[in-house]
Amino acid sequence: MEKLLEDIEKIKESAVRDLVKTRIKEFEETGCKTDEEIFKELCFCILTANFKAQQAIKIWLEIGDGFLTLPESQLTERLKKLGHRFPRVRAEYIVKARKYAYSLKDRVKSFKNEMKLREWLVKNVDGLGYKEASHFLRNIGFKDFAIIDFHILDILSRYGIIKKPKTLTKTKYLEIEGVLRNIARKMKLSLAELDLYLWYMETGKVLK
Template sequence: MDSLVSDVVALRDSWVGELVESRLVEFRKAGSGVPSRLFRELCFCLTTANCGAESCLVVLDEVGDGFLLLPEDELSSRLRELGYRFPNRRASFIVEARSHISSLEGVLSSGDSGEVRDWLVGNVRGLGLKEASHFLRNVGFFDVAIIDFHIIDLLVGKGLIKRPRSLSRRRYLEVEGVLRKIADKAKMSLGELDLYLWYLETGKVLK
């Protein structure tokens, strides 16, 4: 674990640290935005399940307010035109999630991150723990972990965990606990740590 902490701290002290800090500022601003902006972030995280983040960023930019306004069949067609992998299913999830637009601000201010994450998973169809954590991080909640295959690969490669067959809730929280220990040693939040770990695995700092 100490070697990984050293790698992360070295990145923080390099030019990568400035890029990460700019991302964190963006996330804080998004969290104080209007409900429509919060919903667009939610839609982005809904689209990232089993899809690459970079391609989903393109989808987010291209669809824009269509996430809020397009009928389900038109949204599905637009996603298909953009080469998105699951146009029908995600369009259905997004249209259904519109019922929560007006309540998102209240939910985000109603409890701690764990409670809010559980609410999102329980009430927004298509959000698992990873996607809900991703949404929370992108709107300024930095004390939950986004655990995807990049993070799993890195932790397995460092000998910090055994590769899980699947990420059940119990296993997700166990891996999150490992990441929390790393974050504590590096004196940073889980949200900040995620950006550095992603950079170590991919050479990129994405949202």
């Protein structure tokens, strides 16, 4: 683990630190926006499941308010035309989630316990697993959730911190989240900040 801590520290001392701070501030600002904007953020996180982040960002920006208004068939066509890997299923998930579109902000605020909020999202929003629910919450300003995708698993495995799991069950997800929380504590970072640094290490980018 020490080698990983050293490598993160080097990045913390570079210009990447300012990029991370800017991105965290953007997430906090998103959490203060309207229900519609927060719902669109939820749609983005549904799009990213098993799909490349940069492509998802392009599609998300292109469709915009269409996530709120397009009939399912048209949304499917748009996603297909724009190159999403799973256009039909993602459109179905997004249209189903619209029942929360104008109450999502209050729903999020109603939870005193952040972990119970994530559990609610996983159980009630089709298309959200623990990674996607954590991604959504991070993107609206929450800081104590790990977004465990293959990039993060690759890094932890490469540094010998974990054995890469074949499948990411809830138990395994929470176990690895605990490992990441320990790393974040040692680095005096939030999990949200740590995720951005680890993503940068693996991809050279600081994305949403």
